Amino acid sequence: MAKPRQIAVINAGSSSIKFAVFHDDPAQSLIFRGQMEKIGVAPTLTVEGSGGETILETEWGAKEINHGSATKVILQTSISLLGGEAVEGIGHRVVHGGTKFNAPTPVTKDVLASLKELCPLAPLHQPHNLSPIEAIMTEAPHIPQVACFDTAFHQTQPHLSQAFALPREITDLGVRRYGFHGLSYEFVSDRLRSVAPDYAQKRIIIAHLGNGASLCGIHKGRSVATTMGFTAVEGLMMGTRCGSIDPGVLIYLMDERKLDARGLEDIIYKKSGLLGVSGITSDMRALRQSSDPRAREAIELFVYRIVREIGSIAAALGGLDGLVFTGGIGQRDAKTRREVIAGCGWLGALIDDQANLVGEGRIDAASSEIPIWVLPTDEERVIARHTAALIDAGSVSEPAGTPPEMPGKALQV
Numbered sequence: 001m002a003k004p005r006q007i008a009v010i011n012a013g014s015s016s017i018k019f020a021v022f023h024d025d026p027a028q029s030l031i032f033r034g035q036m037e038k039i040g041v042a043p044t045l046t047v048e049g050s051g052g053e054t055i056l057e058t059e060w061g062a063k064e065i066n067h068g069s070a071t072k073v074i075l076q077t078s079i080s081l082l083g084g085e086a087v088e089g090i091g092h093r094v095v096h097g098g099t100k101f102n103a104p105t106p107v108t109k110d111v112l113a114s115l116k117e118l119c120p121l122a123p124l125h126q127p128h129n130l131s132p133i134e135a136i137m138t139e140a141p142h143i144p145q146v147a148c149f150d151t152a153f154h155q156t157q158p159h160l161s162q163a164f165a166l167p168r169e170i171t172d173l174g175v176r177r178y179g180f181h182g183l184s185y186e187f188v189s190d191r192l193r194s195v196a197p198d199y200a201q202k203r204i205i206i207a208h209l210g211n212g213a214s215l216c217g218i219h220k221g222r223s224v225a226t227t228m229g230f231t232a233v234e235g236l237m238m239g240t241r242c243g244s245i246d247p248g249v250l251i252y253l254m255d256e257r258k259l260d261a262r263g264l265e266d267i268i269y270k271k272s273g274l275l276g277v278s279g280i281t282s283d284m285r286a287l288r289q290s291s292d293p294r295a296r297e298a299i300e301l302f303v304y305r306i307v308r309e310i311g312s313i314a315a316a317l318g319g320l321d322g323l324v325f326t327g328g329i330g331q332r333d334a335k336t337r338r339e340v341i342a343g344c345g346w347l348g349a350l351i352d353d354q355a356n357l358v359g360e361g362r363i364d365a366a367s368s369e370i371p372i373w374v375l376p377t378d379e380e381r382v383i384a385r386h387t388a389a390l391i392d393a394g395s396v397s398e399p400a401g402t403p404p405e406m407p408g409k410a411l412q413v
Contacts, residue, residue, distance in 0.1 A: 091387030097149030153182030211239035239282035242272035307343035
């Protein structure tokens with residue numbers, strides 16, 4: 001039997017880059033995964049094996065490392081850990097695909113140029129997503145790359161779910177609701193199909209709760225409505241993002257505080273949410289431990305917004321047959337889950353406190369009118385699957401300039 005090939009995945013954020021390498025077998029078996037954190041401040045690199053064991057930890061102190069140089073470190077680290085085995089392709093999470101990119105796409109220079117044009121739609125995400133792609137094009141141009149989009153999953157939504165009530169000439173510029181976290185929703189909905197096939201075709205709300213947070217209403221495995229819209233700042237309150245806000249507030253701040261676009265961006269993306277309301281931190285774990293009443297208020301507002309938007313998404317679905325929690329907070333914070341479900345009593349939702357503490361699988365009480373699950377998400381694994389599928393389909397050919405004498409050394413830089 002032929003040895004399975006390896007597929008790498010890079011998921012770049014504003015100050016960190018997650019990465020993983022998978023065997024291209026039916027289960028997309030993990031070989032190792034890691035994360036470069038605090039990029040631009042005091043970078044640290046951690047790599048874990050398939051069982052979660054730490055196999056590498058490195059710190060750089062205050063050394064300046066940007067996303068490009070961090071990508072090079074990740075490539076070199078992966079080469080070492082793989083012992084020279086080839087990687088057949090690299091898949092990337094790209095937040096915004098606009099209307100043009102509605103499926104995973106092989107990266108070419110033209111594709112990269114088109115994705116750069118979308119940076120104004122996701123200014124805090126898109127440039128960082130694209131930086132590793134550019135770095136690999138420079139350091140290892142022979143490696144095929146694939147872009148997988150957070151917006152693509154929501155392309156199935158009906159027109160009314162995507163429309164703003166704006167003049168048509170503005171709508172025609174591409175101002176519409178795109179939705180995000182699509183790779184997470186795709187993975188979780190596929191996972192639900194595996195663990196609860198009777199519900200996979202029904203009306204389900206998935207709550208992706210983390211530093212970025214959103215809800216998605218899914219019917220028959222397809223996105224119907226979601227809380228994020230034109231940008232990833234709309235919808236739920238998040239770690240540092242305010243979520244939905246009356247646009248009149250922004251006009252007021254422009255008039256009264258003389259804020260320009262960048263000043264407004266700084267407030268709504270970086271200084272609001274859990275951090276802004278608490279005045280302490282954006283970390284839910286620290287807020288739970290704090291005795292400061294502002295921390296409690298921040299948590300209560302976070303939960304309130306989730307409960308309120310669950311009602312909105314349930315209305316868009318025309319009813320609700322099940323609820324799924326995922327994301328860092330959704331998967332790990334039993335108190336947040338309990339508080340959200342307590343606010344959903346009108347749906348007949350009831351939680352089993354003991355099952356909720358376990359934190360994975362079914363957590364609804366026997367008397368609950370709807371099932372409730374906690375299902376871990378894995379964006380990297382779904383990206384690996386898409387990348388392998390495009391390679392198998394022949395959609396990803398080796399880029400021009402591939403050194404012909406280097407078969408089996410796809411990661412050499």
